[in-house]
Amino acid sequence: xxxxxxxxxxxxxxxFRTITLGAILVAVFAGxxxxxxxxxxxxxxxxxxxxxxxxxxxxxxSTIAPVVFIVCILLAVIVCVxxxxxxVRPMRRMTLAMDHLAKGDFFYxxxxxxxxxxxxxxxxxxxxxVAAEELASTEMMRAGFISDxxxxxxxxxxSLSGFAQLLMEDDLTDEERREYAGIIVEESKxxxxxxxxILLLSKMEAAAMLPSIExxxxxxxxxxxxxLLEPKLEEKDIRIDLNLDACTVSGNADYLxxxxxxxxxxxxxxxxxxxxxxxxxxxGRTGEEGRTASADEAVIWISDEGCGMDSATMAxxxxxxxxxxxxxxxxxSGLGLAxxxxxxxxxxxxxxxxxxxxxGAVFExxxxxCATETRAR
Numbered sequence: 001x002x003x004x005x006x007x008x009x010x011x012x013x014x015x016f017r018t019i020t021l022g023a024i025l026v027a028v029f030a031g032x033x034x035x036x037x038x039x040x041x042x043x044x045x046x047x048x049x050x051x052x053x054x055x056x057x058x059x060x061x062s063t064i065a066p067v068v069f070i071v072c073i074l075l076a077v078i079v080c081v082x083x084x085x086x087x088v089r090p091m092r093r094m095t096l097a098m099d100h101l102a103k104g105d106f107f108y109x110x111x112x113x114x115x116x117x118x119x120x121x122x123x124x125x126x127x128x129x130v131a132a133e134e135l136a137s138t139e140m141m142r143a144g145f146i147s148d149x150x151x152x153x154x155x156x157x158x159s160l161s162g163f164a165q166l167l168m169e170d171d172l173t174d175e176e177r178r179e180y181a182g183i184i185v186e187e188s189k190x191x192x193x194x195x196x197x198i199l200l201l202s203k204m205e206a207a208a209m210l211p212s213i214e215x216x217x218x219x220x221x222x223x224x225x226x227x228l229l230e231p232k233l234e235e236k237d238i239r240i241d242l243n244l245d246a247c248t249v250s251g252n253a254d255y256l257x258x259x260x261x262x263x264x265x266x267x268x269x270x271x272x273x274x275x276x277x278x279x280x281x282x283x284g285r286t287g288e289e290g291r292t293a294s295a296d297e298a299v300i301w302i303s304d305e306g307c308g309m310d311s312a313t314m315a316x317x318x319x320x321x322x323x324x325x326x327x328x329x330x331x332x333s334g335l336g337l338a339x340x341x342x343x344x345x346x347x348x349x350x351x352x353x354x355x356x357x358x359x360g361a362v363f364e365x366x367x368x369x370c371a372t373e374t375r376a377r
Contacts, residue, residue: 033075090121097128106136156191160184194335210346216253218298218367219244219281225260226279232268233277240277247283247298249369251347259343259351262336263302263363270306270361278303283369296369297349303362309355317353340365 100108110125283298318341344351355361
C-alpha cells in the first residue's frame with residue numbers, strides 16, 4: 001500500500017512537472033515568435049523611415065512571404081536542435097545502454113554528457129548504472145561459483161572413478177583392494193556431505209523466515225557440541241576453555257546447533273596439536289558489551305591458536321566454496337562458514353572474525369535474545 005501511494009504521488013508530481021515544462025516551452029516559442037515579429041517590424045519601420053522602401057513595398061505579399069518562410073525555418077531549426085539535445089540523444093544513449101546490457105556487457109556505464117538533461121534521464125542513468133553494477137557482481141559470483149562447484153565435485157568423482165577402475169585389475173593384493181575400497185568409501189562420504197551442505201545452504205538462502213522458532217538454551221547447546229567433538233579434541237590433545245553464561249535465545253534449535261558445530265569444528269581443525277580453544281558466551285548482562293535493556297543480545301566468542309588469516313582471506317572467508325588454505329591441506333568444502341553466516345542472518349544476528357597471520361582467529365557471533373519472528377535480511 002505504501003509503495004502504491006508513493007507511486008501515485010510520484011506520477012502526480014511527474015504530470016505536474018510535464019504540464020509546467022509544456023507551458024514553459026509554449027511561452028518560450030511564443031516569445032521567440034513575438035520577438036522575431038518585433039525585430040522585423042523595427043527593421044521595416046527603419047527602412048520605411050529612411051526611404052529605402054515604401055510602405056506598400058514592405059507590406060507586399062512578395063516581401064512578406066520570404067520573411068515568414070525564413071522565420072519558420074529558424075524556428076524549426078531551434079525546435080529540432082532543442083528536441084535532439086533534450087530528448088533524442090538521451091533516448092539514443094538509453095537504448096544503446098540497454099543494448100549493451102542485453103548482450104551481457106555488465107561493465108558498461110552511462111555518463112552524463114549532454115548539456116541539457118531532463119531529470120528523468122538522470123534518474124534512469126543512475127538506476128541503470130546501479131543495476132549494471134549489481135549484475136556485474138552477480139555474474140562474477142556466478143562464474144566463481146560454477147568454477148568452484150565444478151572443482152569441488154570433480155575431485156571426488158575423479159577419485160571414485162580412478163580407484164574403481166583399479167579395483168577391476170586382477171593382479172591386486174587383498175591389502176591393495178581394501179585400501180582402494182576404503183578410499184572409495186571416504187570419497188563417497190565426502191561427496192555425499194558436500195551435496196547435503198549445498199542443499200542445506202540453498203534451502204537457507206531461499207528461506208525468508210526462520211522455521212520452528214522456539215526458546216533455545218545456547219549454553220546447553222554449546223556444551224553438547226563440545227561433547228560431540230570430544231574424539232577430535234583428544235586426537236589432537238586440544239584443551240578447551242569454557243566460560244558460559246546461562247542464556248536463552250529465540251530461534252531454530254537445529255540451525256543454531258549447526259552453527260556451533262561448524263565454528264567449533266573449524267577451530268579444532270586449524271588448532272595445532274596440544275593447542276587450546278576458548279569458548280565464551282555472554283548473554284543477559286544489560287549494559288555490558290554495548291547492550292541495553294531494550295536491545296539485549298547474546299555474544300559468543302570462539303577463539304583458536306591456529307595459523308591465523310590475513311586481511312585478504314578474512315574478506316572472503318564467509319563466501320561459499322572459499323578456503324583460506326589454498327593448498328587444501330585441510331580437508332573441507334568451503335561451505336561451513338557460509339552456512340554460519342546465513343544462520344546468523346536468519347536469526348537477525350551477525351558473525352564476524354578477527355585474526356592476523358600466526359595469531360589464531362576469534363569468531364564472534366551476536367544474536368538478539370528476544371526475536372519472536374525474525375525475518376531474513
